[in-house]
Amino acid sequence: MIEETSKENIEVRIQMAAVAYQFLKNTTIKERAAFMNAVADQIEALGEELLTTAHTETSLSLARLTGEKARTTGQWRTYAKAVATGIYAETRIDLAQPEKQKSDIRKYNIGLGPVVVFGASNFPFAFSTAGGDTASAIGAGCPVIVKAHPAHPQTSQMMADVITDTVKEFGWPEGIFSHITGTSYEIGAYLTQHNDIRAVAFTGSFSGGKALFDIANRRENPIPVFAEMGSINPIVAFDHLLESRAEDLAKEYALSLTLGVGQFCTNPGVFIALKGENIDRFIATLKIEIPKIIPSNMLNKGIFENFEKLKSVASAQSEVNIVAEANTEINEWEGRAVVIETTGQNFIQNGILSEEVFGPFGIIVACEAPEEIQQIAEELKGQLTITIAATDEDVRQNIKLIDVLKDKCGRLLFNQMPTGVEVVYAMQHGGPFPSTTDARFTSVGPDAVKRFVRPISFQNWPDEFLPEELKDENPLQIKRMVDGEVNSGSLKLPTT
């Protein structure tokens, strides 16, 4: 039973967040980085209890949770380091040139204001209460209100306590972080339409993300929503590659498809190739490999039931054959993998086959001709990832096709499976709609901070009243763009 935070209490927390914003927006990037590192220290200190609690609530293995915990502290530290460099302050200074009637103008990025974070069910640490959205919003200078995911309430509370404790330890206003619990849709809607909320971050289903996006845009003063809503992450495999690697590729695909019981946003749900002997060898290997994988329990009963339902619906479409499936009996909420096969035309015409099935479910699309693959590419919706399985020769022969696929994804892989989203600067976890609501941003990697900042220019201001990031002396010793050139120094002339 999850306690619902009362409306009155939510209202109080929003007011506290608005007050805390006035404090947090005036902290420097260095101060926020120190805070973020302290959160990482505290998460690290949580030890076994966190892991066992999360394991109980999510069925995720202790090994996986151990890795995810390290990833989560890694996110706080990596983002902290990036924030401290000033890269997201994007400082720009154009000095006065009185002879040209040019003013002194200085710009930097400031936090948008209170951000509401909706965590994901499938990453109880890394994409949830103390996950990447919270870290990047605080790094940006925005107080955070987390709407806890009801699938792991105890885990969420433990993570919330860590951040609350760190706020206290730093003597910062309590409203910098709030933890709202409850299962009702209304809470999310209320938060998103509240005048004091300035941005929303969401990871989850299309219906959930799109609903928040619509609410935010219909406000009297619309606000940005970054919703990561998943995708089917196609793999397009070409014949030269398949000819030499069909069996190996099938083994890699089977592992990627079933990793974490298929519960990843980047799960490769569609495999596209020309029909013929090569894809037949690929399928023959899948028939051997998929049953070898022992299913585990899914995150919760709801996700399991939804998986079973969508899997059945897709498998029951006409011109669809099941080509491989896990052969264990269903036990509790085990996510039993299924791979189906269909034709290119059927995939194009039957929209149901392009919808995400959250879990270990794949569709092999066997196309008649390269033109059919091109047509699929052109009609494909936006994806988080697309993978090209190809030799160099295949790429040279399919430049036009690959160019179209670039327009449909945020990350384009070459001969690697898309599961496994590294937390690095170069990561893009955000593709064209409907995989996310704004392909210009990412929710993984330090660049995630950018979602929550906006530039503000100060024209003709006395140095005394400028934020530290913009003062002549460059007290934070960051790289700044001064008159169009990168400059790490002070702008003060040395006194002689």
Next chain:
Amino acid sequence: MIEETSKENIEVRIQMAAVAYQFLKNTTIKERAAFMNAVADQIEALGEELLTTAHTETSLSLARLTGEKARTTGQWRTYAKAVATGIYAETRIDLAQPEKQKSDIRKYNIGLGPVVVFGASNFPFAFSTAGGDTASAIGAGCPVIVKAHPAHPQTSQMMADVITDTVKEFGWPEGIFSHITGTSYEIGAYLTQHNDIRAVAFTGSFSGGKALFDIANRRENPIPVFAEMGSINPIVAFDHLLESRAEDLAKEYALSLTLGVGQFCTNPGVFIALKGENIDRFIATLKIEIPKIIPSNMLNKGIFENFEKLKSVASAQSEVNIVAEANTEINEWEGRAVVIETTGQNFIQNGILSEEVFGPFGIIVACEAPEEIQQIAEELKGQLTITIAATDEDVRQNIKLIDVLKDKCGRLLFNQMPTGVEVVYAMQHGGPFPSTTDARFTSVGPDAVKRFVRPISFQNWPDEFLPEELKDENPLQIKRMVDGEVNSGSLKLPTT
């Protein structure tokens, strides 16, 4: 009489833009910069005919148009230079670390796709057909479809011809630039909801910008709209400053309010201060200064009539007095300046007084107490600019108020009038809603390019197939972030 581009023709141009995008997105930043400089050269070469045509169509003086033309070519050149540095490619490379199972991931920014630009009436060069939106979209790698502003069709056509000629000169696909003419609302709506359009840039009225924003968000695949919709650009003046400078400030205000017949997005429509002797001196000077300014014709009859109407409506509100006005007879479409005065409470309660009156119209708000100014600040809608007229002592005494004002604007000025938007890196021309639809972006300065790019990551790709910006050798010799550090060199080991 403006010729309406036919629906069929618009459809053809959109298809051509989609095709041209496949070319343009694969040009390098250096190639696009060369194109942009060539456009600047051609605009420069247009000479007198451009100026006289624009003068006839807009009533703007030749001196003003000469300045605006220089600004426009300056925009193309400045943005070209910025694009060529790679600052908007935002290249990030994380090299493979096989021992840590880390892949080679490389990210850069690519153009979003075809962009529709709606030019402004008040800047026939700098914010119109070949204005900053077009320059920044092409710099980003996006084909542009301009919906010409009907207020200056010949000027627009001349500018369009320049870009079309440059496209030909470069041997680039014709669809890189299209010029759509017509006066109907439907054309804009059709373009904005077309599946092949990927972003919209707009400068104009709130009703126009908001309508496009709503259409774009209600698409099956929503797209970003950056609409700059103007604002009332408050000046908040404090008593120490007024005590020493009331008369000078009134002279500066009168000039700024009437500059360009008040037809600037950054026109200072509201002046807020405490009531008393100081503001009385300010008003007394305005009474002398405003009538000194000889009105000029406004841009066109529609704008003049709208100005007359809104000015009358605002002046006719209760508790409002006219304190200064131009004393010439109305002749043709002359924009005759009017300044009214009201109380703080009336300004808060009567929403009409917070609406933009496009033209030389100002409201002086005389407040009872500092708390009333604070209340106005808290209830203020988003603005492009806010100006603080203050001594250092005033600032120290009003830190909390100024902090709230920061949340309400994109540019905060100190003792300078807001008209005059410099085209520099540090410029922010984009404030919280409703001044723009997304405060995270600017439409002036090279950073305007950012609106039209999105990141794409390449994971594990062979060097041969990467864009030039990401190749090992760094053939474009740009600064790139490699493993978290700025690096200008090649990643290839020298062969020995």
